[in-house]
Amino acid sequence: SYIIGGVSKNLGSNAHAGQGSAFVIEADEYDRMFLGLNPRIAVVTMMEHDHPDCYPTPQEYRAAFVDFVHTLQPGGLLITNADDVQAASLAAELPAGCRVVTYGMNPDAGLRAIDVKRNSEGGFSFKLLNATNAAFTEVALTVPGEHNVRNALAALAVAQELKLDAAAAAEALGNFKGTGRRFDLRGEADGITIIDDYAHHPTEIRATLAAARSRYVDRRIWAVWQPHTYSRTQMLLSEFTRAFHDADFVIVTAIYAAREQDNGFTAAQVVAGMQPANARYIPALDDVRDTLLAELRPGDVLLVLSAGDADQISAQVLSALRSTEEHHG
Structure with missing residues (x-):
């Protein structure tokens, strides 16, 4: 059991x-x-x-x-x-x-x-x-x-x-194939690999991105991270700024509040101190999706890191890429 x-x-x-x-x-x-x-x-x-x-x-x-x-x-x-x-x-x-x-x-x-x-x-x-x-x-x-x-x-x-x-x-x-939302390969379309992961602590994010880098050595890795709770994001601020070294591009969304009330802290404060410096703060999930569809190119790997509702991005991007693929095919 x-x-x-x-x-x-x-x-x-x-x-x-x-x-x-x-x-x-x-x-x-x-x-x-x-x-x-x-x-x-x-x-x-x-x-x-x-x-x-x-x-x-x-x-x-x-x-x-x-x-x-x-x-x-x-x-x-x-x-x-x-x-x-x-x-x-x-x-x-x-x-x-x-x-x-x-x-x-x-x-x-x-x-x-x-x-x-x-x-x-x-x-x-x-x-x-x-x-x-x-x-x-x-x-x-x-x-x-x-x-x-x-x-x-x-x-x-x-x-x-x-x-x-x-x-x-x-x-x-x-024979272990893994667990849903743990380095979960959602699919590939137009030469782009899309992976969903539940990582929401700096150590988990580092481990997930290191796994991506070891598997996709020479490919461009995009990390989309939805911070989970104001208290965790604020307390682990400096650790989060250093967790994304294995990503080539980083997009950070608005914080997913879960059980908490908005305390005025925003993820823009994480992005401000983040390495690599090519991190962007794009609060709205729809805007993140549109940015990805405009900038992803064949060979890229997209990792969506979220314990909230940002996993919808991986589904939406995959669906859009597949329809583009069919249209061109």
Whole structure:
């Protein structure tokens, strides 16, 4: 059984009630929701201050994760990312009787990826080392981005704890097609590739753009970003200005308020300090669409980064390009 935050392309759903004893939940720290769980295995992929409307300070944010670690069942297992200092620090907070397994590319990781390299599928391949430095399986991912190597390691650590066959787990990861709105290839038209992504935190944006740059090495990358909530955009202002280095062109829309009231802060203030300097502030989504249709050219890659309603841009641009293609064809 599972409940996850997006629709799995392999399973066709974000939830399923199965027959086995295992229940996989993608937990959410917003509003401290994850503190209602009582896991046998808890995976923390990274820990970086977010949701300032719930956690005004990094200290309060970390304290919630410490509380989460203490929801582990007696004898439970914490799996943390050894490449993320904050996530790895949770090992020191482990309740008595619980265990920890670390994963990553860090030489100290208990489960480690080595020989990480790009493959012909646009993803990364790697060999897996266990704590005794024995290479016991190889994995070839089709989903792009180095962050997905770490996500795969986390899944393999869970599989190992559940005594699942390592080769079967590696094969399943190789067949993983990804999740809706996570580097979601919407289509291609007129030589232009359009991708939709849910990224709305600076680290997510950097990882998504790095994945695009690794897959589309010599192509022009356009990033359209719809900031999500005034509090997050304002609090992480300087991080956002530095998150777009792998894009050739950046368009920033008006902030998507979600649950918040307008506080007068606008995304124009992010654009003013943004690197690269060819970023533009175009508040209205219709104007963004029209700008893209006027300026995109064959070979370009368009990434729409939004946890709000800007994913409509990818659908509209794709539709317009396809009708132009048919007209010319």
